[in-house]
Amino acid sequence: MCGIFGYVGRDQGTADIVLRALKKLEYRGYDSWGIAVGHGDQVVVQKQTGKIGEAAVDLPASGIGLGHTRWATHGGVTTYNAHPHLDCSRRLALVHNGIVSNYRELREPLARAGHRFLSETDTEVIAHLLEECLAATPAGPDRLATATMTAFRRLQGLNAIAVLDVHTGQLAAAKSGSPLVLGWSEHGHMLASDYSALLEHTRRVTFVEDRQAVVLCGDTIRLFDADSGREVAPRIIEVEWEAAATELSGYPDFMTKEIHEQPAVLRRIAGGWEGHARQLAALIHEARDVFAVGCGTAGHAALAAQYLLARVAGRRVTVASGSEFPYLGDFVGDRALMIALSQSGETIDVIEAARAGRERGARIAALVNVEGSSLWRMADLAVPLGAGPERCVLATKSFTAKLAILLMTAHALAGRADAGVALVRDAADEIERLLTDGRRDAIRQIAEALHRREHLFVIGRGPSYPMALEAALKVKEVSYIHAEGFAGGDLKHGVIALIEPGTPCLVLAPRDETYDDIMSGALQVKARGGVLIGVSPEPHEAFDYHIPVADLGPATAIVNAPPAQILGYYLALLRGHDPDKPRNLAKSVTVK
Ligand code: F6R
Numbered sequence: 001m002c003g004i005f006g007y008v009g010r011d012q013g014t015a016d017i018v019l020r021a022l023k024k025l026e027y028r029g030y031d032s033w034g035i036a037v038g039h040g041d042q043v044v045v046q047k048q049t050g051k052i053g054e055a056a057v058d059l060p061a062s063g064i065g066l067g068h069t070r071w072a073t074h075g076g077v078t079t080y081n082a083h084p085h086l087d088c089s090r091r092l093a094l095v096h097n098g099i100v101s102n103y104r105e106l107r108e109p110l111a112r113a114g115h116r117f118l119s120e121t122d123t124e125v126i127a128h129l130l131e132e133c134l135a136a137t138p139a140g141p142d143r144l145a146t147a148t149m150t151a152f153r154r155l156q157g158l159n160a161i162a163v164l165d166v167h168t169g170q171l172a173a174a175k176s177g178s179p180l181v182l183g184w185s186e187h188g189h190m191l192a193s194d195y196s197a198l199l200e201h202t203r204r205v206t207f208v209e210d211r212q213a214v215v216l217c218g219d220t221i222r223l224f225d226a227d228s229g230r231e232v233a234p235r236i237i238e239v240e241w242e243a244a245a246t247e248l249s250g251y252p253d254f255m256t257k258e259i260h261e262q263p264a265v266l267r268r269i270a271g272g273w274e275g276h277a278r279q280l281a282a283l284i285h286e287a288r289d290v291f292a293v294g295c296g297t298a299g300h301a302a303l304a305a306q307y308l309l310a311r312v313a314g315r316r317v318t319v320a321s322g323s324e325f326p327y328l329g330d331f332v333g334d335r336a337l338m339i340a341l342s343q344s345g346e347t348i349d350v351i352e353a354a355r356a357g358r359e360r361g362a363r364i365a366a367l368v369n370v371e372g373s374s375l376w377r378m379a380d381l382a383v384p385l386g387a388g389p390e391r392c393v394l395a396t397k398s399f400t401a402k403l404a405i406l407l408m409t410a411h412a413l414a415g416r417a418d419a420g421v422a423l424v425r426d427a428a429d430e431i432e433r434l435l436t437d438g439r440r441d442a443i444r445q446i447a448e449a450l451h452r453r454e455h456l457f458v459i460g461r462g463p464s465y466p467m468a469l470e471a472a473l474k475v476k477e478v479s480y481i482h483a484e485g486f487a488g489g490d491l492k493h494g495v496i497a498l499i500e501p502g503t504p505c506l507v508l509a510p511r512d513e514t515y516d517d518i519m520s521g522a523l524q525v526k527a528r529g530g531v532l533i534g535v536s537p538e539p540h541e542a543f544d545y546h547i548p549v550a551d552l553g554p555a556t557a558i559v560n561a562p563p564a565q566i567l568g569y570y571l572a573l574l575r576g577h578d579p580d581k582p583r584n585l586a587k588s589v590t591v592k
Contacts, residue, residue, distance in 0.1 A: 009188010029071025345373025
């Protein structure tokens, strides 16, 4: 959460470089944004609340600057609370991603010493603390590095900080928990919360590890162990994503683009991921206990893994949300395997769950979209999702990619790897047809009929149950319609009390062994006046609306995901919401 970016180099158009980078990082938070550049012996700042949109910068030419896009934690969404924050002399500008849990204790003595605070944030405390540390550090080439490390060591919590010092013409940064990546380009050096913001300039990057600090100037980047102050050699690697993959490429928004990329992603997985699936299957085979963790949509993929591995390969998996896993961790012993699922690879709850599992002897297999991310680096086996950059805050293609890999893994484990590959190909074909044969328009018409409703329920049974949870999440997070997913059988144990005449209910009814029972639940809803939207291969007289989706056996879960993605999308548009940046959300959840 929160995106940070800094640049130092030969290009004097730093403000525009930073603005373009913040647009790439905006999915990390869009409550406010701000940019600072060095100008003479002071920093000059522009800050604003709200999304960046078409904003232009009005800042002087400079070869050094940094910026921030905020997801508010401490202090409301105001211009004062927007980053960067400055020290008293305007020599330093500081941006921050994370939470300084001891900021109150740090702030008091600073205030008593005469530092003036203009915001309610924990971040501003760091700027003044650093000002003190700089004053106490002897002059010399490493002064900013030393002072930054001294200040950083006094911060508690999971944080990434970056500071611009106009006097030395350097940027310094340090991190624990929150991500930070360095970029090495021809015209200068940069740092960012993730490398999608660097790709315009370079694919040569260095991932900063926890408790490392860094100093950047136009000529070089120096890396340090933040606790000992010892210099360490940076490891440069080349990342695979192309800058073009982060652009809209003619689509109206990233949600549409990413929904439409699903067939290609699934084909890529079918064509090239058999080796990954076999490796993961081998780890599952060797493990005594298998756990799957993820949050939100990735958590639904973890639940889908439970059904897939049980039904295709007869293997038991224990599932927990990343944030709940530590409370169940007592059951993890040696020869356990944790499958950690995450698009970003930076979700703190999943990373901490994996760490907790590892401490108890578990091996970690991570299914991650952002290669090189924290979860990726800590895993014993890192399986890429191969979905390419996902910039809409909602997870779409990364979800179906996870399902495809899990499906292939389950089949590899059952000794039927070819069947898994064929099913993923079939799923790709069916989703492509769904997106092009008029069904998308039919879903838009359903959205038109439903967009003024305040509630929507989704029911599914067996392998369709995780899909019901995911469908409801897609609808609610983007349209703000209250949507809940349920196991079809649970309906009559309480939920049915919420059904009133006109209440819409999405029914996931593949022609599998769940069909008769889910339809019986659907009819109970219908009998109470509910409006049924059937997602099913065939129509049913009880359906008020029907979205035909092919039956693909264990791959049906994959093809049942896009209808709800499309429904949520159109509901959002009809209700006047931005599908790429739903309110209050951020794509990479790096705080607890
Ligand atoms: C929903 C969504 C979130 C994420 C969750 C985990 O559309 O995007 O629920 O799935 O925040 O994120 P990752 O997968 O990055 O760990």
